[in-house]
Amino acid sequence: MSVQSLDGLVKGLHHITLVTSNQEVNRRFYTEVLGLRRVKLTVNQDDILHRHLFYADEKGTTGSAITFFEWPDLPQGIAGLGSPHHLSYRVPRLDALPAWASWLRAAGVHVVGPLPRDGGRVSLYLRDPDGVSIELTAVNDQKLTAADVAELGRDLPRVTAITKEMRLTTFDHASPITSDPKLTARFFEKFLGLKDSFSLPDPDERDTTILGIGNGAMPDFIRYLASERASEGLVGRGSVHHIAMAVEDDRDQLKIKRHLDDVGVQNSGIIDRFWFHSLYFRDPEGNLLEIATKGPGYATDESPETLGSRLVLPKWVEPRRAEIEAFLKKTDEGNPVGWPPRYPVTPAMPEALTQTR
Numbered sequence: 001m002s003v004q005s006l007d008g009l010v011k012g013l014h015h016i017t018l019v020t021s022n023q024e025v026n027r028r029f030y031t032e033v034l035g036l037r038r039v040k041l042t043v044n045q046d047d048i049l050h051r052h053l054f055y056a057d058e059k060g061t062t063g064s065a066i067t068f069f070e071w072p073d074l075p076q077g078i079a080g081l082g083s084p085h086h087l088s089y090r091v092p093r094l095d096a097l098p099a100w101a102s103w104l105r106a107a108g109v110h111v112v113g114p115l116p117r118d119g120g121r122v123s124l125y126l127r128d129p130d131g132v133s134i135e136l137t138a139v140n141d142q143k144l145t146a147a148d149v150a151e152l153g154r155d156l157p158r159v160t161a162i163t164k165e166m167r168l169t170t171f172d173h174a175s176p177i178t179s180d181p182k183l184t185a186r187f188f189e190k191f192l193g194l195k196d197s198f199s200l201p202d203p204d205e206r207d208t209t210i211l212g213i214g215n216g217a218m219p220d221f222i223r224y225l226a227s228e229r230a231s232e233g234l235v236g237r238g239s240v241h242h243i244a245m246a247v248e249d250d251r252d253q254l255k256i257k258r259h260l261d262d263v264g265v266q267n268s269g270i271i272d273r274f275w276f277h278s279l280y281f282r283d284p285e286g287n288l289l290e291i292a293t294k295g296p297g298y299a300t301d302e303s304p305e306t307l308g309s310r311l312v313l314p315k316w317v318e319p320r321r322a323e324i325e326a327f328l329k330k331t332d333e334g335n336p337v338g339w340p341p342r343y344p345v346t347p348a349m350p351e352a353l354t355q356t357r
Ligand SMILES: [Fe+2]
Pocket: 086, 087, 088, 135, 173, 175, 223, 351
């Protein structure tokens, strides 16, 4: 298959999967503090004695789902090559950012910003209870100065609820790390039909650039932090496990699978994950990537009203429900993490490659 015929197949982000140490703290944070909905409570299909939790907007829209494997025994993750740095959710409007800052501070969460970023972007940064670095981004038509951004929240009344105007929508971007931006850009172009849109200085660290990768509609849904000094990371608690990009359907996914086979990129083959179909492979730095289909969707085995309210298991795992539930109960009893969490401090320079935890 020619590279041209891959153009437009990858539609943007599908979901981002991370690692949490405690499902209850995780649930309370993502639903009560960030206002998302749990749309699926299940187990990791490759490790069925551990949970897999999905949070998204009300409908489970493609590109809104953040998912977590619960692995209480993993060490704390370290961002680096193979272990992505942060992710960003888009919010509907600029004044949602000071509102989020007020709401999050009242909940005890450390935040940095809002800060003006490249283009018309303005971002607020925080960390979840496991230390995941999360950015909330609003996009303005024009570039704003620090003074403009400071002005945004000036007369804001105290925020006591997450309003419709604040709601997290879909992901703005995911930021893995690369030590070789040229090779990374070639990989996305030749193997996935995605463009290398720009390379900009990282506002938070010298000698680091931001490499934007995307398609015509979304030119930088992946924003690599690029530096020759980048070192090996470790996937653990509080880190991104993999980044999934969306394709429309099985046919488009198969085109990518065949192309990866033709050019010799090792991949998992297509796996039926029940709510979507998945294909896994790694970028040249070892970051785990996935191509997932938009359908069938989270409401395949639950009604839209009750999504995520009970433990659902893929059919082939259902016979082991009693064993799984007993194991999860034991895991919960032995889990030392509790609510309210002690939130990690967000470092002053949130997009710096090296951060103190
Ligand atoms: Fe970012």
